[in-house]
Amino acid sequence: MDTATLRKLQAPLKDSYRADPSAARTPVRARADYRDEGLTCTVEGWAGPVRAGLHAATGGDGADACSGDMLLEALVACAGVTLRSVATAMGLTVRSAELRADGVFDARGTLGVDRQVPVGVSHVVVTAEIDSDATEADLERLARATERYCVVGQSLREPARFVVRPR
Numbered sequence: 001m002d003t004a005t006l007r008k009l010q011a012p013l014k015d016s017y018r019a020d021p022s023a024a025r026t027p028v029r030a031r032a033d034y035r036d037e038g039l040t041c042t043v044e045g046w047a048g049p050v051r052a053g054l055h056a057a058t059g060g061d062g063a064d065a066c067s068g069d070m071l072l073e074a075l076v077a078c079a080g081v082t083l084r085s086v087a088t089a090m091g092l093t094v095r096s097a098e099l100r101a102d103g104v105f106d107a108r109g110t111l112g113v114d115r116q117v118p119v120g121v122s123h124v125v126v127t128a129e130i131d132s133d134a135t136e137a138d139l140e141r142l143a144r145a146t147e148r149y150c151v152v153g154q155s156l157r158e159p160a161r162f163v164v165r166p167r
Contacts, residue, residue: 030043052067075153076100078150079153092132092138093134095130097128104123
């Protein structure tokens with residue numbers, strides 16, 4: 001897709017959202033259940049069910065998906081689409097790209113071994129290696145805009161609220 005096509009696709013949406021800001025509020029959701037035995041939770045993914053379980057560092061056997069890895073997968077997917085969209089809007093040609101998200105979690109926090117240790121994935125870095133003729137200045141602008149507009153990345157700034165209620 002080129003810059004003109006992207007702008008043509010997005011222009012009516014932007015106009016609509018400027019005229020009616022409430023129209024821009026877009027629901028997203030994920031669903032999961034306990035259909036499988038053990039300490040697992042099966043998530044209805046885009047390509048089918050994914051069974052998540054304990055990471056080996058917290059007692060799992062490695063047979064199930066790790067939620068921390070799934071979080072980073074969602075982040076790198078969003079960052080990749082965002083980067084490609086931003087590059088297109090900037091008129092940059094990206095011939096190929098490889099993206100990676102890396103982070104770390106301290107199992108002492110999630111296992112309650114030490115209450116001073118935070119729970120969660122931290123030190124997250126998304127790295128995109130691209131084949132492009134973009135200048136260093138363009139790459140810096142591309143990185144900052146990708147960070148700014150990546151929905152999943154920005155969502156990590158605010159903790160989720162949890163509600164547990166009877167059926």
